[in-house]
Amino acid sequence: MRYLVTGGAGFVGSNLVRRLEADGHDVTVIDDLSSGHFKNLVGFRGDFYAEDISRMDLVSVFAGRPAFDAVFHQASITDTTVMDQRFMMERNVEGFRRVIDYALRHTLPVVYASSAGVYGANPSPQTETQTPAPMNVYGFSKAVLDNVAAQAAKGYSRTIVGLRYFNVFGPGEDFKGAAASMIYQLYRQMKAGKAPRIFKWGEQGRDFVYVGDVVEANILALSSRRSGSFNVGSGSFTTFNTLVDTIRESLKLDLKTDYFDNPYDFYQEHTHADIRAAGEAFGYSPKTTVVEGIREYVRILESRGR
Numbered sequence: 001m002r003y004l005v006t007g008g009a010g011f012v013g014s015n016l017v018r019r020l021e022a023d024g025h026d027v028t029v030i031d032d033l034s035s036g037h038f039k040n041l042v043g044f045r046g047d048f049y050a051e052d053i054s055r056m057d058l059v060s061v062f063a064g065r066p067a068f069d070a071v072f073h074q075a076s077i078t079d080t081t082v083m084d085q086r087f088m089m090e091r092n093v094e095g096f097r098r099v100i101d102y103a104l105r106h107t108l109p110v111v112y113a114s115s116a117g118v119y120g121a122n123p124s125p126q127t128e129t130q131t132p133a134p135m136n137v138y139g140f141s142k143a144v145l146d147n148v149a150a151q152a153a154k155g156y157s158r159t160i161v162g163l164r165y166f167n168v169f170g171p172g173e174d175f176k177g178a179a180a181s182m183i184y185q186l187y188r189q190m191k192a193g194k195a196p197r198i199f200k201w202g203e204q205g206r207d208f209v210y211v212g213d214v215v216e217a218n219i220l221a222l223s224s225r226r227s228g229s230f231n232v233g234s235g236s237f238t239t240f241n242t243l244v245d246t247i248r249e250s251l252k253l254d255l256k257t258d259y260f261d262n263p264y265d266f267y268q269e270h271t272h273a274d275i276r277a278a279g280e281a282f283g284y285s286p287k288t289t290v291v292e293g294i295r296e297y298v299r300i301l302e303s304r305g306r
């Protein structure tokens with residue numbers, strides 16, 4: 001198969017590209033390298049377009065070439081602290097619109113990255129039937145992607161599947177800086193000999209999901225029975241204390257946790273994905289528990305260090 005992966009030099013995208021190539025497929029990547037890095041793709045065998053997807057005319061760029069079999073769209077501004085609303089909306093929504101226009105013209109299935117950020121302060125467990133209530137323009141841009149996809153999917157003969165990733169962690173996050181997962185940040189703190197810092201008293205938590213399961217969800221979503229936006233998490237809730245304990249134990253370090261006051265007026269204390277819809281539509285069932293995922297991830301980070 002021939003696949004197009006936007007955002008393929010990023011964290012999730014590069015893990016997906018590796019998996020698709022390992023499965024014997026041809027992959028073309030579009031990535032403007034705004035938060036991705038070529039080092040994520042060392043060993044990549046395909047073609048690469050260093051373009052901003054929100055300005056790229058995919059139809060003419062790929063004219064005369066054999067059409068792709070599907071598009072995986074991961075490209076996005078991923079730093080949720082970016083407050084420039086117009087910039088966020090242009091890049092994320094216009095980029096997606098161009099992908100949809102191209103896919104519809106060639107009748108291709110699309111799998112795209114949405115986000116748990118669409119839920120905002122909705123109570124746990126987060127389910128797809130809840131009304132999106134994003135707390136920042138990043139989450140709003142993803143909610144609009146879901147709206148655009150729902151419109152495009154009406155009467156379309158192929159599927160358009162949005163995956164609302166929860167908190168993804170795993171190899172390939174190194175270039176995300178402050179936007180990398182909390183697990184990566186805590187690992188870095190502890191490796192530097194610093195006490196892991198979390199809000200008092202560490203019982204807040206998230207649905208953390210290992211990147212291998214997110215890649216699997218993308219591949220399974222290609223054969224989804226229906227279009228729609230689906231939660232992709234581990235389906236479990238993990239406290240910040242558990243993250244710290246697991247990393248500490250994996251690193252065999254004796255660093256006491258430094259608890260500090262949460263400075264935010266509003267803070268989402270609890271996320272937990274209801275993943276039944278993705279299971280029903282395309283058989284998604286995460287394979288790696290969060291604790292196993294952290295142990296494997298720390299092993300990989302440590303082996304690189306050596």
Ligand SMILES: NC(=O)c1ccc[n+]([C@@H]2O[C@H](COP(=O)([O-])OP(=O)(O)OC[C@H]3O[C@@H](n4cnc5c(N)ncnc54)[C@H](O)[C@@H]3O)[C@@H](O)[C@H]2O)c1
Pocket residue numbers: 006007008009010011012013030031032033034035036037051052053054073074075076077078091095113114115116117164165166167168169176
């Ligand atoms: N990592 C998570 O926890 C998480 C959670 C929810 C949703 N997501 C979504 O998953 C997708 C992948 O995120 P990630 O964690 O791998 O982040 P990432 O920043 O590593 O990957 C995004 C990639 O898209 C590229 N990109 C950004 N804007 C572009 C544009 N206009 N044109 C072309 N390329 C562009 C970046 O250079 C980068 O390589 C994103 O859509 C993100 O919003 C991620």
